Amino acid sequence: MAEQYEKLCDMMATKRDIAQGFQKRPKEEVQEFWEEVARNLNAFGPPTKDSNTWRKVWIDWKYYMKRKLSHNKKERMSTGGGPCRLQRISPLDEKVIALTGLETDDIPSTKTKKFNEAAFGKMEEVTSYLRHMNRSLETLAETAVKQPEEQKRHNRIKEELVKEKVEIKMQMLRLGPNYKPDSKKIFGIRHLKICGEILSSDKSGITSFIHNLRAKMNEMEISDMQLYNADESGLFYRFLPDKTFVAANEKTAPGRKIAKDRITFMLCANANGSHKLKPLIIGKSANPRCFKGFENPLEYANSQKSWKNSELFFRWFHHSFIKQVGQFSAENNLPPRALLLIDNCTAHKPTDKLQSDDRNIAAMLLPPNVTAVFQPMDQNPIRLVKLEYRAKLLWNIVAQENIPVENILKGHSIRDTILLLKLAWDE
Structure with missing residues (x-):
């Protein structure tokens, strides 16, 4: 054998x-x-x-x-x-x-003795190093009293460096002879996920656009209260977070099948935040069954893939945006004028159709490839609304203790999504 x-x-x-x-x-x-x-x-x-x-x-x-x-x-x-x-x-x-x-x-066996000897030798080395550092620190402290201010500052810096080295050595003592210091801490770097499109932005046209925008605002005689911005974003409204807290001894965090039910929502507000318009929700169904007997507090439209197109945007501009801006202007004793800033996508063209009959309410396109840098709604509002929506969805799930999560998500309709989005937008 x-x-x-x-x-x-x-x-x-x-x-x-x-x-x-x-x-x-x-x-x-x-x-x-x-x-x-x-x-x-x-x-x-x-x-x-x-x-x-x-x-x-x-x-x-x-x-x-x-x-x-x-x-x-x-x-x-x-x-x-x-x-x-x-x-x-x-x-x-x-x-x-x-x-x-x-x-x-x-x-093991034949190498165990060598391992223990290496560990003991490392500990002796660290102990000797600590004694040496302590003596060095005491000497620095004594001489600092007798030296000029500049030399004291130099010694303080040196003392901080010595303390840092001692801390590293202490970590090596605690973690054993095979410990290697974290290179990220030593070099002062950290690991981050790459996100956004700022590096692809064309910033050369921003300055000229700002001058054109100021000229347009002076021509229309409008203030920041009458300058609006609108932008849309996709929302997987049944999607749960992919990160969670677990106990220290747990190695994995099991998940569920990802629900990819998607809608598009568009936010619009003026420059000083005094007027937030009703968000536009775009779904797939023209008349969702859950809307029966429901008074929708937001604007709703539908398209085949829940995406915004020129037809939906022009209809929203003429039947919702102009109407809401007119009401806001009347309530605040402002002339019925407004300028809407939108990104340079095909659904917003041609802009000559985006104006009221009296041409006091119009739209203006942002330069191409500057959305990540220059679009106001992309700076934080959309992100914060999504975070608030996610938090409210989780609170809704936690509140229903005796119902399985799968059943709660399956019953979470566009109607529920609209109500949570309204609360998130209002807050």
Whole structure:
């Protein structure tokens, strides 16, 4: 039996990719190899096995080594365990570990003594370093009293650097001889997700546009209260957050199937925030069943894919925007004039159709490729409305304790979405 295992290791050494289970060979070639393994090993038998059984023997052997290495690693990291609880790894086992690419750092017995010596030596080094640093700090503190202010400042800086080094050494002492300082902390950097489109923006036309905008406002004789901006965004209204808090001992956070039911909403407000118009909601259905007996507090429209198009936008401009701006102007004793800033997309063209009959209410396009930098609604309002909507959706789910989350999300309709969006926009 031992000769068979020795021969198995020798044959697997000729095919390292098959030994590790990551081969990209044809199935016929792999099967031919295992049949050759079976013939050679059966010659040393008994026992005698077929090719599939010998393959299973090799797979089980690999997993047994993996469990043994994991056990030894846990024993080293535990308090009070010690080498006495480490499982022995034979030379043949070490050969399997080397062939399969498992962690060779966890091979114990003969290396345990060297590991402990390395740890003890590291601790002695850190202790000696700390004593030296303490003496250096005391010397700096004594000489600082007798030296000029400039030299004191220099010593304070030096003292801070020494303290930082001591802190790093203390971390090395706590975490063991294999600890390496975090390079991100050393170099003062952090890891962030790349988001937005600011780097793709064309900022060359912003200055000229600002002058044109001021000239247009002077020509129309309007103030910031009469300058509006509108922009739309998609919303997966049944989508739950993909991050959560878990206990420190939990390794994963299981999730659910992502609900991709989508609508589009458009926000519009004036420059000083005194007038927030009713958001426009764009869904797929012309008459959703959930609207029966429902007085919609927002504007609703529909398109085939829940996207905004020129027809919907022109209809909103003439039947909703002009009307709401007129009411606001009358309530605040303002002349019925307004200018709407919108991004340069095809749904907003041509702009000569975006004006009232008396031409006192009109629209103006922003320069192309400046939305991420210059569009007011893209700076924060849309993001904050989405965050507030998500929070209210979660509160709604938490409030219904005895109902499964899947049932709550399934029953969450566009009607519920509109009510939550209205609350988020009002706040």
